[in-house]
Amino acid sequence: MKKALVTGIAGFAGSHLAEHLLKNNFKVSGFFHPDHSNQNIDHIKDKLNLIACDVLDFEKVRQALEKINPDYVFHLAAFASPAQSFKEPKETLVNNIVGQLNITKSLAEIKSSARILVVGSADEYGNIGSKYLPAGEDTPLAPASPYAVSKVAQDMLGLQFFLSGKLNVVRVRPFNHIGPRQSSAFVVPSFASQIAKLEKEGGGVINVGNLEAWRDFTDVRDMVRAYLLVLEKGEFGQVYNLGSGRAVKIGDILEILLSFTKVKIEVKVDKSRLRSADIKKIYCDFSKFKKQTGWQPKIPLQTTLFDTIEYERKKLNP
Numbered sequence: 001m002k003k004a005l006v007t008g009i010a011g012f013a014g015s016h017l018a019e020h021l022l023k024n025n026f027k028v029s030g031f032f033h034p035d036h037s038n039q040n041i042d043h044i045k046d047k048l049n050l051i052a053c054d055v056l057d058f059e060k061v062r063q064a065l066e067k068i069n070p071d072y073v074f075h076l077a078a079f080a081s082p083a084q085s086f087k088e089p090k091e092t093l094v095n096n097i098v099g100q101l102n103i104t105k106s107l108a109e110i111k112s113s114a115r116i117l118v119v120g121s122a123d124e125y126g127n128i129g130s131k132y133l134p135a136g137e138d139t140p141l142a143p144a145s146p147y148a149v150s151k152v153a154q155d156m157l158g159l160q161f162f163l164s165g166k167l168n169v170v171r172v173r174p175f176n177h178i179g180p181r182q183s184s185a186f187v188v189p190s191f192a193s194q195i196a197k198l199e200k201e202g203g204g205v206i207n208v209g210n211l212e213a214w215r216d217f218t219d220v221r222d223m224v225r226a227y228l229l230v231l232e233k234g235e236f237g238q239v240y241n242l243g244s245g246r247a248v249k250i251g252d253i254l255e256i257l258l259s260f261t262k263v264k265i266e267v268k269v270d271k272s273r274l275r276s277a278d279i280k281k282i283y284c285d286f287s288k289f290k291k292q293t294g295w296q297p298k299i300p301l302q303t304t305l306f307d308t309i310e311y312e313r314k315k316l317n318p
Contacts, residue, residue, distance in 0.1 A: 008077030085147035118158030175243030209273030
């Protein structure tokens with residue numbers, strides 16, 4: 001039985017990845033932050049080897065990796081909010097970059113032969129012009145937030161440890177992934193959680209940010225399928241864009257979510273939710289990854305959005 005380690009296993013993508021790995025007969029270990037909630041994995045915790053470990057603690061990281069000796073490493077632990085990174089730039093940079101360094105340095109020191117996934121972000125490309133759309137892996141990087149800078153650094157650290165540390169690293173740049181369990185700090189669950197709350201109240205006002213931006217959305221369950229495939233079939237040292245390959249307007253996402261409710265909801269733009277460095281439109285060319293692995297998203301956007309609002313309803317009505 002193959003052994004997998006997932007850092008950030010109790011997070012949004014980490015919990016879905018843990019489920020996917022269990023279905024594929026992996027023995028799954030996971031790092032979770034001692035100060036954070038584990039509710040996303042409560043339903044599967046008995047099947048997991050869970051380790052309380054802050055990725056900023058190098059000695060603890062190294063000891064745990066040596067003990068587990070994983071075949072696959074999925075490094076998902078990171079501060080994930082571009083908006084929050086403007087408020088906490090230092091914390092975002094230190095957590096994401098030093099955390100990545102501790103994982104890869106430990107694996108290099110123990111001479112690990114594991115397949116290692118380093119997770120970057122579509123935000124690495126920044127607010128690119130239409131001449132670069134869809135964004136391919138060779139599109140120039142132009143990070144527009146501290147979070148995006150941290151992801152460029154993680155990406156390049158992964159490459160460095162492949163080149164000089166002889167690690168079996170594959171890098172990915174996932175575009176927006178959405179679905180149940182995502183934090184309401186992000187746009188889709190923010191809409192869904194507000195709608196679910198307003199349903200209980202019989203209607204009211206939903207506060208929104210920029211509805212004119214366009215993003216490339218993929219269901220998280222399709223994304224974690226890609227994460228496993230990239231370590232099984234991807235080429236070490238390479239980087240792959242992961243996404244749907246099409247842009248959807250945020251306002252259209254809101255319309256679909258509102259179509260799932262019968263209560264009357266008024267939409268109000270909240271200026272505090274607008275970002276000066278917001279990316280206007282981005283979507284990816286994922287043909288390199290599709291050619292390498294055969295992967296493409298399967299779950300329709302409507303299904304993802306319905307599942308997300310149902311999750312938020314159940315949180316309010318357990």
